[in-house]
Amino acid sequence: MDIRFEEVGYTYQKGTPFQSRALYDINLSIKDASYTALVGHTGSGKSTVLQHLNALKKPTEGTITIGDRLITPTTDNKGLKSLRKKVGIVFQFPEAQLFEETIAKDIAFGPKNFGVSEEEAIERARVLLPQVGLDESFMERSPFDLSGGQMRRVAIAGVLAMEPEVLVLDEPTAGLDPQGRKEIMDMFYDLYKTQGLTIVLVTHQMDDVAHYADHMVILEQGTVKREGSPRELFRESEWLSSMQLGVPSTVAFALKLEDKFGWTFDRLPMSTDELALEIKKNLGGNVGERV
Amino acid sequence: MSEIITVNHISYKYTDEQERNALNDVSFTIAKGEWVAIIGPNGSGKSTLAKTINGLIEPMSGDVTAGNLTLNEKNIWSIREMVGMVFQNPDNQFVGSTVQDDVAFGLENLGVPRDDMVDRVRDALDKVNMLEFAEREPARLSGGQKQRVAIAGIVALRPDIMILDEATSMLDPKGRQEVLRTVKEVKEKENLSVISITHDIDEAAAANRIIVMKAGELIKEGTPEEIFSYGDQLIEMGLDLPFPEKLKSSLKEIGISVPTEYLTEEGMVDWLWTYGLKK
């Protein structure tokens, strides 16, 4: 499902003395079955954009197309619910949303709200638990007896259970240890690869952007500054550091090599594997002249 | 170097039903002015360990000595004055309604006279570069700024030891850098010993020594170079791989033989240079 923003603006508390503009002139597009990274500082407007992706907020200017639905400032609030089934959001620290007596019921909560039968919803929970790295024995346990990392997985399962077409992830691994971080990010990547899920990742981790995303949107001070593939955008390392955004460690190292050894990488490496291959190629080719 | 903290064979269990101890016979010492990072996966007992040092948790066996005091019920408040602690969630340790009120909180608890307090609050805020925010409310600060205020609250008490209990884990990269820089500066200026519990590779690299915890036990101890040379095993120790280690394993996979010892990024560039020459 495609999502497109056209000239979108959003002002908080419009028409009051406290009004403040959070977004302006936003144009961006998220293609079906793509993996888009949304990058920017705290306060750049990322979380406001995110709430527009499933119409939790409506723009105060411009239009948003979500699949075949058009959202404008005057769109009626009724009937937006069906959008939220199609665009699932895993908010930052999603464990805060758990409330049911059992893990199975909590995972089933979302699908049931969208009209899925109780049995079917519980069945989805049973299938999803192993997928997020827990097992069936968790079904009847209370979510509040789990460790922070396990609660996070249950909350994620609760969003996946709605079987959304677009999955929006807001810093899904914040506060986890590296092992847990990797497991969860790999799981999302697998969903993207095998089930064609469209993924929107909001993150500060440039390494994750390089590793997983195929499209990248850079937000700053409420508007889109750059949009393109990570490979293209990370070339602008100076501009990125002037924005205090930084580049992935692989890119930083590759640029250092270009600088010191006079190499040029036509395709900027996005992973250490790609970098290793480039190094091998360069060492093989240039060594003779160098000595 | 004289020891400022001695942890002597401590064990601890949260409830009797637990199968294994949260801490099992842990011993180590920390020297004055030393920075020690404690790493380990979630649930390995790192935070429990930190909480025994200022008496927030009383070990079931073994003892803890800070300065020349062996922790007991009578001197617990003197020890807390000596050992400051920054916690994980920036919001849940901010007691005051404004930045300066929060920094003053610890001083108020000690009964410091008001005139003294005013100077010490200003001085501490200056040291963490937050003086211009003195009147701000916490809701209008970033996570990194809140943690810097927490550090100022500790600095104002003029402690000997500062414990960072995953103090940077909820921050964005900018906040993390900001806090790490502040810790480094304050440590130098105040000649503090620092214990930092962390998953962050940069924070671990800033330490003089790393302690690795697993399932309540201290399993390894060494300099960052020694610990980082464990390569892939680092992930199990609750730490991300340093970039040069990642690159080394990718190079190894395509048949380039790499050195086993830990290399910094600069070291890696140099090694590649000489490797290219030799070939």
Added chain:
Amino acid sequence: MMDKLIFGRYIPGDSLIHRLDPRTKLMSAIFFIIIIFLANNLWTYLALAVFVGLAVSLSQVSLKFFINGIKPLLWLILFTVILQVLFTSGQTIFFSWGPIILSKEGLINGGFIFMRFVLIIFMSTLLTLTTMPLSLSDAIEYLLRPFGKIGVPVHEIALMLSIALRFVPTLMDETEKIMNAQRARGIDFGEGNIYEQMKSIVPLLIPLFVSSFNRAEELATAMEARGYKGGEGRTKYRQLIWKRRDTLAMSSFVVLVAVLIVFRT
């Protein structure tokens, strides 16, 4: 950030009223509510209205905020005024139907009650619009101090109050976050019949309670680690300073009371 305007929220400013000591403002508001009952005719109400008008204009806060303060209570005010109008008997009766009487006295009384409501709301709104919540809690602590002698835990109450105030924005953020998360999982807050609305509040309240308890526990640990062991032997960083303008402000009440006593019937 909440989308709503909060009634009585502090509006930063540097007016004379803003600069008054919070104790002055708190005592004034309380005192005003007491002396308003001295008024019983047009002239006394007029005197009170002039006094309030003067205070409001000195605060340099737009009148809009004061009128906003009335809105939530509008129905209560109208209900009371109508009761007063319809059930007061008097000499000049315009209309009567069973127990319902419309008299000149009733109308006048209704008008006075309306005035009383509006003036009290204006004065208390003035207090909250021009005083930082924190200063207000300092003032409450100060004024409660004498009760400490009879065993009222004044220090604890004050600390509780200031921590509660400090966490208001944090919890509002949290509420918004949880609401968004549950809306994303298909809950419609404020839609459907009463039963559905009651049901939709559970997924909001339980996480809020859980997180508040966790916060409270972490906060308690942090406070203990920072050497908090109760009010004994504690010094205070925040100070209230009584200035000459505070004495002047309080003495304006002497004038007001004198006027009220002279002109009341």
